[in-house]
Amino acid sequence: MSEQTGSKRTGEIPKGSRLPLARHPIRATGHVQLTNRDIEILTWVTRHGMVSLAQIARKFFPTPQGLSAATQRVRKLRTMTPPLMLSDVTYYKDPTVLRVTIHGARIADVGISPARFVPNEARHALNIVDLTEELLAKNPESTLVTERERRADRYRDKRAGKRKTTGRIPDAVFIFPETDSMKERTVAVELDRSPRNRMDIESVIQAYLSERYTEVWWYVRPTRVEIVRQITRRMKVADLFEVRPWQDR
Numbered sequence: 001m002s003e004q005t006g007s008k009r010t011g012e013i014p015k016g017s018r019l020p021l022a023r024h025p026i027r028a029t030g031h032v033q034l035t036n037r038d039i040e041i042l043t044w045v046t047r048h049g050m051v052s053l054a055q056i057a058r059k060f061f062p063t064p065q066g067l068s069a070a071t072q073r074v075r076k077l078r079t080m081t082p083p084l085m086l087s088d089v090t091y092y093k094d095p096t097v098l099r100v101t102i103h104g105a106r107i108a109d110v111g112i113s114p115a116r117f118v119p120n121e122a123r124h125a126l127n128i129v130d131l132t133e134e135l136l137a138k139n140p141e142s143t144l145v146t147e148r149e150r151r152a153d154r155y156r157d158k159r160a161g162k163r164k165t166t167g168r169i170p171d172a173v174f175i176f177p178e179t180d181s182m183k184e185r186t187v188a189v190e191l192d193r194s195p196r197n198r199m200d201i202e203s204v205i206q207a208y209l210s211e212r213y214t215e216v217w218w219y220v221r222p223t224r225v226e227i228v229r230q231i232t233r234r235m236k237v238a239d240l241f242e243v244r245p246w247q248d249r
Contacts, residue, residue, distance in 0.1 A: 038077060039107060042084060045100050046108040047146045049115030050088075050125040052095040059133065074098060088117045097122050112148050124193055127248060131191055131219065132172045142187075145173040168207035170216070185214040191246060192220045201231050205241065219246035 041060055045051050057070035077085040084104035087096050097117070105114050115125075132144055145153075151169050170188035178184040188208065196204070208216055220228050222245040232238045 034107070038073070038084075041073065042077070042100055042104045043108040043110060045085065045098060046105050046110055046112055046114070047149060048125070048129050049146075049148050050097040050099055050117070050122055051129050052097060052126055054095065055126065055129050055133070056098070077104070088119075088122075090119055090122045094123060095126065097126065110149070112152055115148070123248075124191070127193060127246075128171050128191055131189065131246070135172075135174060135189070135217075139174065139176070142174040142176050145175065147171050167210035168204065170213075173213075186212070188213040188216045190216060190218045192218070192224070193246075193248065195221065195224055198231060201228055202235065205232065205235055205237055208240070209237070213240075216241045218243045221245070222247065 037060065041056060044059065045056075053070055053074060054067065056074065057066040060073075061067075061069040063069070074085060074087075077083070078087065082103045083101050084107065085098055085100055087098050089096055099117060100108060100114050102114055105112065128147070132146070136142065136144055147169060150173055154169065168188075168190075171191045172189040174187045174189065176182075176185040176187065188211070190204070190208075218228060218241050220243060225243050225245050228241075228243045229238065232241045232243065
């Protein structure tokens with residue numbers, strides 16, 4: 001029986017539908033039971049879609065032995081019956097990506113189905129994980145909404161008639177709480193790993209202008225920073241877009 005997955009890498013679940021029930025009860029070989037840490041990992045992977053083993057180690061096992069601990073934990077989740085996680089080989093020298101299965105997504109229970117494996121999107125997806133984790137570490141007071149969560153929310157809003165526009169969906173959104181001196185802020189994060197031409201850059205800007213983000217942090221390759229900044233200044237939106245350098249990790 002093939003797995004049901006959502007559209008693109010986002011995998012949102014249409015309104016009114018449910019992930020299918022497992023044909024067999026979930027159990028582990030050798031009577032190994034799921035722990036809270038297992039569920040945290042499944043939830044985190046489901047929210048991002050595709051991650052690497054090294055990223056799981058950095059997130060959940062930040063010790064010198066972290067990679068070994070992550071390897072054992074992922075092996076457990078992959079070999080359970082039915083499996084809760086699976087791996088996909090990408091391109092030469094690129095890391096293997098890990099995704100949840102439909103059973104893993106049911107346990108995570110965040111309203112998102114498993115991501116489809118699209119090799120051309122894997123490197124971008126892993127870079128987004130690195131970038132958002134870096135931003136979370138610098139801004140612990142903020143709340144992260146992943147692209148998959150944002151896309152699923154927008155899909156549900158459109159189905160409910162609450163939304164008609166089709167503006168830009170960021171690679172991530174950070175919500176900063178209200179403070180005594182500042183209102184709540186909603187910051188969109190855009191990561192461009194490939195250079196865009198002028199028309200494409202202007203199209204991205206116009207798409208964001210139809211949304212209601214407080215600010216957009218736009219990450220581009222170091223050699224492209226000034227080019228994009230010049231376009232935002234010419235379009236008189238430099239106060240909305242903060243262009244930042246990004247180098248693949």
